[in-house]
Amino acid sequence: MGRLFWKFFFFIAIAQITATFGVGVLFWVENLERNNRNSEIDLSPPASFMIRSAAATLQFGGAEALRSLINEGRQHRLQLYAVDEDNKDLMGREVSPKLVEEARALLRTERERDRRVVELVRAANGHSYLMFIPAPSDEFAPGPGPGPGREPRHMRDRGPQPLFFPSMPIAVALVASLVFALLLAWYFSYPIRHLKNAFNQAASGNLDLELEPVMSSRSDELADLGRDFDVMTAKLRTLMESQRRLLHDVSHELRSPIARLQMAIGLARVQDKDKLDLTLERIERESVRMDKLVGELLTLSRLEANVPGSMEEPIAIQPMLADMINDASFEAGANGKHIEGHIDCRVQIKGNPELLYRAIENVLRNAIKHTAADTTVELHTQLDEINKLLHLSILDRGPGVPEDELNSIFELFFRSSRTKSNSSGHGLGLSIARRIIDAHSGFIRAANRRDGGLRVDITLPFMADEPVKGQTLES
Structure with a gap:
């Protein structure tokens, strides 16, 4: 029995x-009061x-007439006294x-009703007689007085009656109280002991212990x-598994550029000066790839730890999207691709401008990377004035x-089977974008277009709406 059991038991x-x-x-x-109140007078x-x-x-x-009346009453078992x-x-x-x-x-x-049952009368012989009738009783005993009949129990001189304390009922109630206190203390302390054991197991690293089978019969707090x-x-098991998987994936992603760096360094040592520049x-290209990967991992770590920085800044979303489209147009134009933006969203969003820019840019650059040559990446915005939501589509x-992979493209290090062979990314861009959008109380989803291609929809809540004429940006 633990200390908690005895505390419950003691106080109960x-x-x-x-x-x-x-x-x-x-x-x-x-x-006692009832005994004092009980009257032996009728x-x-x-x-x-x-x-x-x-x-x-x-x-x-006179006295003789009263004596005859008392004798007559005794024949009917009626006791009347004159003292x-x-x-x-x-x-x-x-x-x-x-x-x-x-x-x-x-x-x-002073009560009139009680004074009527006793009388004090002065007789002709000079004596005053107090007359009363004892309360009726089922118990009778032989009386020493003259005349026929039996005397009531009031005639017996019983002396002072002892007043008994109700010890037997209290003893029974005491035993019952102790038994129920024992059961109640056990009822509370039993699941708490299981909780203590479960927390100790979790602290030692064992997260497989479940309390649902032990407490399935209870329905309390x-x-x-x-x-x-x-x-x-x-959730802890999921996080730990995710951490192990992340470490495995990161080590796998870093192994390839490190191996290529080591190979390039080895070749640089034996090559002549003409091939050294190549x-x-x-080496520079692999270093940039590693630097980019480490930067994405640091961003992901901040988001996973819920420390994305200040999330209270007002962000003017329309200028941000315009700058983003202009910056991305150079990359798209170099590869024979185009960007067309239809933005009409002069609203403000509360959050972190750097992170939000990176999230939308990741989605936009991912679309530029995978769209076919001589095609256009479209960016559309729509405002829901009733629910104060901004809908952004790329x-x-x-x-x-593939339909079965639509929900997986936002997972860490995931690359679609259709783009894995020719993709140079690490599978972190969309995952980071989803976590940033979640941190801004929004959501992101993807769907295939009927006539080919991918559509990514981002929904964000806005706090200020200043509608102006929309603008169309093309490149």
Whole structure:
């Protein structure tokens, strides 16, 4: 049992025991008060009527007439007492002092209903008689007084009755409280022990442990925590696998230019001066390729670590696209290709201008690279004023992408089967573009054109809209 179990058990048990004793004391006090309130004098309307009749009989007929009335009542098992100043009954019966004292207390009470069941009448013989009727009871005992009949239980001098504390109910409640506190503490601490073990396993590198099978029977917050742990470990496994795959792909991509550099250096050592310039040019080209790859990897690392820099700058997207088209036109024109832009998007986008420029440029240069000679790469923009979204489309006339690879072209180091043989890239441009677009709360997707070529659509939210006349840029 862990410390958490005993903490749960201790505080739950203390709360249960306190509640149990509190309820027990309340019942005890209530029972005490009820015992004090229970009257042994008959307070019913018939008793009140009988007392008034006896008072009239004593007042107008004397003690002998009252004695005859009491004897007649005893034949009907009705006990009426007439006690003088010395607490002696008119019929010579033994009367409990407690009963007499209660009758005198009722005589002094302010409640009219209680005063009617007792009467104090002064008789002709000079004695004052207090008359009352004991409360009815099912228990009778032989009485020492004269006359037929049996005496009620009020005649027995039982003495002071002990007041018992309800120890048995409290003991039962105490045992039940401890048992339920034990079960409740175990119910809470059991899944927490599994969570602790799972976190220890994850800290040691074992991410294969799942809590869903252990907590599948529960439907509380601890079960939700277990499911969240499983989701977390699944994402960690994916990230670690992605990291291993990235390291493998990077090492593979770097191995080829490094091997060519080493070969070129070896050739430079044995070649004559006439061929040395070609070898140095080869070394420079491979160095540029490696520098470009390292730069892309650094950008990718920043995006993966969620530290892309400031993402709060307002970006005027239309001037950015115009500059981008002008810069890319030189590359396209050198290869007999053209760029045509239809942009009408004088809006502002919140983000990082350098990263956003690079993302759109990667898509645009990828389209220029794969479009056929003497064809045109088109760039279109459209504004959704209702949802405040900018739709940017880049269309080429290249070989396109197989349908089953459309979702994969944005993955790291992926190159389509249709362009792998003649591609000089590393498969990072579109992957970086997707991560940058995601960082700007947008999304990117690709689709094949019906008449040949690839269409890449980028959607970005904008924050300011100042529509102006559209412009068409051609090259």
